[in-house]
Each structure stands twice: as C-alpha cells, then as structure tokens.
Amino acid sequence: MTQTAIPYLFLRGGTSRGPYFKRADLPEDQSALSEVLMAAVGAGHPLNIDGIGGGNAVTTKVAMLSPSQRDDCDVDYFFAQVAVEKREVDYRPTCGNILVGVGPAAIEMGIVAAQDGETLVRIHAVNTGAIVAARIQTPAGKVNYAGDVAIAGVPGTAAPISLGFMETVGSVTGALLPTGQVIDMIDGIAVTCMDVAMPIMIARAEDFGLTGYETRDELDANTAFFDRIEPIRLKAGQLMGLGDVASSVTPKLTLLAKPRHGGTISARYFMPWSCHPSMAVTGAQCLAACTIVPGTVADGLAQGADADAGPLTIGIEHPSGTFDVVVDFAREGKDVSFHSAGVVRTARLLARGDVFVPQSR
Structure with a gap:
C-alpha cells in the first residue's frame, strides 16, 4: 500500500504524550485533517494497534504548530484530542500537558530561535485563545531536557519548564460561571x-x-x-x-x-x-x-x-x-478577579522522524 510520510516530533509533555506536527504539513480541510490524525494515532482500537497512540486518552493527543499570526506571540498551538476506541477527533478543548512540550518542539522545529541560557516562548493556544509564556532551558542554544524536577505521574526527573497562563477565564464559554450560577x-x-x-x-x-x-x-x-x-x-x-x-x-x-x-x-x-x-x-x-x-x-x-x-x-x-x-x-x-496562573512541569523529546498514513487518508 502506498503511504504518505509526515514529519513529526514525538514528545512527552507533562503527563501526556503524542506527536507534534508542523501545521503546514497537514491538510487544511478539517475533515481530511481528522482522517490523517486518526490514521496516525490508530483511532478505533483499544490498543491503537495500527498507529502510534498508546491506548489511553492521555496518549492520543496531537499538537500542531505554526508561526503565530499574533504580534504578541511566537507560535500558534492547535490541539486535537483523538479518541481511543472511536473514530473521532475533538478540536474544542486544549491540553495544558501537551502544551508543556510546545516550547521545546517549536525550538526543535525551527519555528522559534533559541537563546543562550533560557528561551521565552510566547504561545497562543488557538483552540481557546489563551496566551501562555513558557520558559525553556536552552544552554548554548539547544533545548536541555535533563534536570532535577520531578512531577507526579512521571518517573525520574527532567529540566523545569515554567508556564504562565493569562487570559484563561471564560476560555471557551466567555464567562467564569457560564450558567450564571455558582451552583x-x-x-x-x-x-x-x-x-x-x-x-x-x-x-x-x-x-x-x-x-x-x-x-x-x-x-x-x-x-x-x-x-x-x-x-x-x-x-x-x-x-x-x-x-x-x-x-x-x-x-x-x-x-x-x-x-x-x-x-x-x-x-x-x-x-x-x-x-x-x-x-x-x-x-x-x-x-x-x-x-x-x-x-x-x-x-x-x-x-x-x-x-x-x-x-x-x-x-x-x-x-x-x-x-x-x-x-x-x-x-x-x-467577587474574584483572576490575573494569572503558574505551573512548573517537564517535557522530553522521545523520537523524531516520519509517521506514515495510507494515501487514501
């Protein structure tokens, strides 16, 4: 069967993992995009046996990156949640764990130029409109993944990635309390x-x-x-x-x-x-x-x-x-006013190369 090769990076971001693509390497049409992502992950099987998913919702996530269209950001991060056992893709949410890997991936892809020491990557989460400032360790202009920060749910330690989240209230609905009620x-x-x-x-x-x-x-x-x-x-x-x-x-x-x-x-x-x-x-x-x-x-x-x-x-x-x-x-x-939220997480580049999907997809 003739197949199409699509370049990708495979990263663990926080307590999730999945493929990171350049948005330009994928179909513009959303229906065609969904078919490609489901084929890449192997959606429709509990083990994702015909793709690179891991049989769990935290391992069937996809990040698609491109230079930001916003003047105040460096990279646009478009997220897709691919189902495990169903042939479905949900573009409504974003994922903060996969977002942890966006800064390193953007640098590895050449979308963002690394600085010597530390690189600030300003991320626009396209799905929700949130703005996130990520600080990545980049000694000698290279992403450093080794460090002594441990996060619950991931074995071992890695380099810290600090994330500052802004403009997150009403991310999808436009309101802190979308129903107008506290309860x-x-x-x-x-x-x-x-x-x-x-x-x-x-x-x-x-x-x-x-x-x-x-x-x-x-x-x-x-x-x-x-x-x-x-x-x-x-x-x-x-x-x-x-x-x-x-x-x-x-x-x-x-x-x-x-x-x-x-x-x-x-x-x-x-x-x-x-x-x-x-x-x-x-x-x-x-x-x-x-x-x-x-x-x-x-x-x-x-x-x-x-x-x-x-x-x-x-x-x-x-x-x-x-x-x-x-x-x-x-x-x-x-009355509560929220200004920002900060977390420290880790990420690691696991693999790079091409993922193959049937040309019919």
Whole structure:
C-alpha cells in the first residue's frame, strides 16, 4: 500500500504524550485533517494497534504548530484530542500537558530561535485563545531536557519548564460561571460549572456515594457511576452554552473531596469517560479557581484557600500525587478577579522522524 510520510516530533509533555506536527504539513480541510490524525494515532482500537497512540486518552493527543499570526506571540498551538476506541477527533478543548512540550518542539522545529541560557516562548493556544509564556532551558542554544524536577505521574526527573497562563477565564464559554450560577442542581446533584482554561463540571464525590480517594482503576471500573454522571454532564453542557456535548470531551468532569496529604483539595479528574491518571494542567487551573470562588462545591472541602489575594499556591491531590498551581488573584467579598496562573512541569523529546498514513487518508 502506498503511504504518505509526515514529519513529526514525538514528545512527552507533562503527563501526556503524542506527536507534534508542523501545521503546514497537514491538510487544511478539517475533515481530511481528522482522517490523517486518526490514521496516525490508530483511532478505533483499544490498543491503537495500527498507529502510534498508546491506548489511553492521555496518549492520543496531537499538537500542531505554526508561526503565530499574533504580534504578541511566537507560535500558534492547535490541539486535537483523538479518541481511543472511536473514530473521532475533538478540536474544542486544549491540553495544558501537551502544551508543556510546545516550547521545546517549536525550538526543535525551527519555528522559534533559541537563546543562550533560557528561551521565552510566547504561545497562543488557538483552540481557546489563551496566551501562555513558557520558559525553556536552552544552554548554548539547544533545548536541555535533563534536570532535577520531578512531577507526579512521571518517573525520574527532567529540566523545569515554567508556564504562565493569562487570559484563561471564560476560555471557551466567555464567562467564569457560564450558567450564571455558582451552583446548579442537575438531577438532584449540586455541581459548579466553571470555565478557567477548560470548561469543567465539578461535583462532590460523596454525592455519588464515593470517597473521592478511589484509584483510577476503581473509578474506571465503576460503570454505574458513569451511567449516573454522563446524563448530568450532557445537561451541564447545554446550560454552559456548549450545545450537544455527547461526542465532545468538554465539559470535563471532576469529583472533589477533602485533602488527605497536606494539599488544598483532593480531586479525581475525568476526560470525561475515564479517570485521568494524574491531573490536567488546564483542569488544575480551573479547580484552583473553584477553591477560591466563594459558594462553589469546594466550600467545606478546600483547606487554606481563604486568602483575599494571591499569589497563592493551591495543592491539588490526585491519583499520582499533588499538582501545585500558583494563582494570582484578588477577592472582594464574593467577587474574584483572576490575573494569572503558574505551573512548573517537564517535557522530553522521545523520537523524531516520519509517521506514515495510507494515501487514501
């Protein structure tokens, strides 16, 4: 079978991994683009056996990079979430973990020129409009991947990549609270629908008869839970102005509980039909905001989030450890203004070369 070769880099970004492409090397038409991405990843099979995906939503993600069309940014980052067992591609969300690899990938691709020592890469997340400043270690003008920073969910250590997120409130819906309410009652369950970096429907674990400390495998095996929460998510999507979200990964889902290991809150984040093995970067920002805004479902659960202004470190406990988000904000009564959120993550270049797709795709 004749095949088409497409150049790519393969990186781990945070606790996700996937191919990074130059946008110019891929079809402009979105239907044709989806066919190419599904073929590359191997969508439609639980093991992604005919592609380079890893059989999990955190390993079927794709980054597409190009020189930014914005004067205040260096690179445009277009994200695609390719399904594992379905032949579907969702372009609605962005991914903060894959974003961690955008700076190194942009330098490796020649889109951004590396400086000696450290390189600032200003990233425009095309899917949501967010602006992110990434600082990459580049001694002698080369990306450095070795370092002593460990992140929960990834073995070993690597060089730090600091990310500063701006303009993330109302990333998709245009509002911090897209429904206009701090709490909505849907099918008898209290939920907070919030949009900071990612639209999320947030609930208390105890309201579903759970502790909130279950392992990822325990939650993924709990089909009764998914049968209960998916209809609520669909209604939340409508209330948030997202329309029919049956085939979309947004809004994501999160269950909250009191922290047990010195953090601010304990969380289980869903993608949304399986539990994240750790925590999404974008999701962590939204959950941090949820702990700060008065009257949300985090009230009575969050510990140490009652300051009137930031910067404040919010520790989110997840199945693999704790994710820290530094939030700069100001609060006056029930009104909260969010200025920025910062995280430190790591990335590593795993491979480079060509991925082959059938010419018919």
